[in-house]
Amino acid sequence: xxxxxxxxxxxxxxxxxxxxxxxxxxxxxxxxxxxxxxxxxxxxxxxxxxxxxxxxxxxxxxxxxxxxxxxxxxxxxxxxxxxxxxxxxxxxxxxxxxxxxxxxxxxxxxxxxxxxxxxxxxxxxxxxxxxxxxxxxxxxxxxxxxxxxxxxxxxxxxxxxxxxxxxxxxxxxxxxxxxxxxxxxxxxxxxxxxxxxxxxxxxxxxxxxxxxxxxxxxxxxxxxxxxxxxxxxxxxxxxxxxxxxxxxxxxxxxxxxxxxxxxxxxxxxx
Numbered sequence: 001x002x003x004x005x006x007x008x009x010x011x012x013x014x015x016x017x018x019x020x021x022x023x024x025x026x027x028x029x030x031x032x033x034x035x036x037x038x039x040x041x042x043x044x045x046x047x048x049x050x051x052x053x054x055x056x057x058x059x060x061x062x063x064x065x066x067x068x069x070x071x072x073x074x075x076x077x078x079x080x081x082x083x084x085x086x087x088x089x090x091x092x093x094x095x096x097x098x099x100x101x102x103x104x105x106x107x108x109x110x111x112x113x114x115x116x117x118x119x120x121x122x123x124x125x126x127x128x129x130x131x132x133x134x135x136x137x138x139x140x141x142x143x144x145x146x147x148x149x150x151x152x153x154x155x156x157x158x159x160x161x162x163x164x165x166x167x168x169x170x171x172x173x174x175x176x177x178x179x180x181x182x183x184x185x186x187x188x189x190x191x192x193x194x195x196x197x198x199x200x201x202x203x204x205x206x207x208x209x210x211x212x213x214x215x216x217x218x219x220x221x222x223x224x225x226x227x228x229x230x231x232x233x234x235x236x237x238x239x240x241x242x243x244x245x246x247x248x249x250x251x252x253x254x255x256x257x258x259x260x261x262x263x264x265x266x267x268x269x270x
Contacts, residue, residue, distance in 0.1 A: 016212045018163060019107035023082040025053035030082045030113055038211045045203045052259055055242045056190055059263045060158050061086045062245055063188040066234075066265065068095040072154045072186060074147050075101045076177075078131045079160030082110045083117045088156065089124040098123060100146040104137050106130045107213075131160065132168055134176035152184040159261065161227060162192040163214040171227060178230045181268055187231050188265045190241055194218035196257035224262050231266030238264035 016038035020031040024039045027050075042049050064075070073096055077088045080103035092099035101124040103114050114126035125142040137143060147153055155177050164170040178187065194201035201218035208216040225238050236243065240256035241263040253259060 017107055017109065018208070018212055018214050019081045019105060019110040021212065022053060022159075023084060025050050026057060026084050028082060028084050030109055038207070041207055041211065042204060045207065046197075046200050048258065052241075052261060055259055056159055056261055056263075057084070057086060058250075059190055059241045059244055060088070060156070060188075061091050062247065063156070063158075063263075063265050064088055064091040064154075065095055066245060067154045067186055067188065068092055068099065070186070070267075071184075072152050073099045074151060074153045075099070075156060076137070076143065076147065076153060077101060077103045077156045077158075078137070078177075079157070079163070080105050080110065080114065080126070081107070083113055087117075089118070089121065093123065100124070102127060102140075102142050102146050104129055104131060131157075131173060132164065134173060134180070138177075138180050149180065149182055151182065152186065153181050154186040154188060155181065157187065157189045157191075157227075159190050159192070161189065162216050162218055165215060165217055171229065174227050175229065178268060183268060183270055185268045186265060187228065187268070188263075189224075189227060190261050190263040191224045191227070192216060192218040193221060193224065193260050193262050195220045195260075197260045201260060218260070221262060225264075228264065228266045231268055233264050233266045238262050 016035045020035040021039050024031040024035050075088055075092055089101040092101060103126045105111055106128060111126055111128045118124045118126060125146060127137060127140045127142045129136045129140060161170045205216045240259045241261040242253055242259050243256050244263045246252060
């Protein structure tokens with residue numbers, strides 16, 4: 001991506017974007033030099049950052065396939081980021097044609113590329129909104145058009161809530177979405193932890209505070225588990241991201257705690 005020709009309105013040229021950084025980690029093309037420089041600094045702290053990003057993306061695909069198998073045909077993907085391989089609508093609609101997906105992001109590049117990708121897909125749309133204001137998401141025309149709240153809905157919060165500070169009340173955000181969901185709905189979530197590698201988490205937090213558009217707040221296992229209040233976790237519970245229902249052909253790490261992200265999927269309690 002050319003920094004000069006593809007700069008979108010609302011883009012801060014002096015800060016790396018968390019969405020574009022993730023795109024760079026996954027080998028995408030929709031990022032700027034400032035994003036790649038930030039990822040290089042991240043890699044100096046944790047050399048396997050790209051491996052971690054791929055593991056998180058793989059969890060997203062496995063979770064969506066599990067949810068389709070569980071009967072879900074509607075998805076709201078919060079903090080969806082820049083489209084890349086294995087997008088939610090691609091995975092869900094491959095398993096169940098006609099599955100409906102609403103993406104939500106407030107990064108200008110993510111929104112623009114999502115809108116372009118989805119232009120010819122009647123069952124998927126992008127909402128330009130901030131998840132810190134759940135009412136804006138839930139009341140958006142795209143959600144009202146595609147999501148039937150009389151039927152089960154899966155809300156996806158994949159590596160997004162660690163960009164929400166304590167003052168911004170991540171538990172309150174998850175509760176607002178939970179309370180809007182009908183019985184039989186689901187939450188899939190992954191979140192950076194400071195429990196296994198606290199020094200790494202602290203250094204990455206400082207990197208994002210100084211160089212990116214959003215800070216990172218890594219949390220403990222118990223704190224992340226608390227975000228599932230009102231949901232019953234399915235097996236294997238809240239685990240390191242490569243350990244959540246791995247595919248038979250997956251190579252499991254000898255030391256899962258090196259993947260300092262927890263992941264889980266829960267069903268809303270009656």
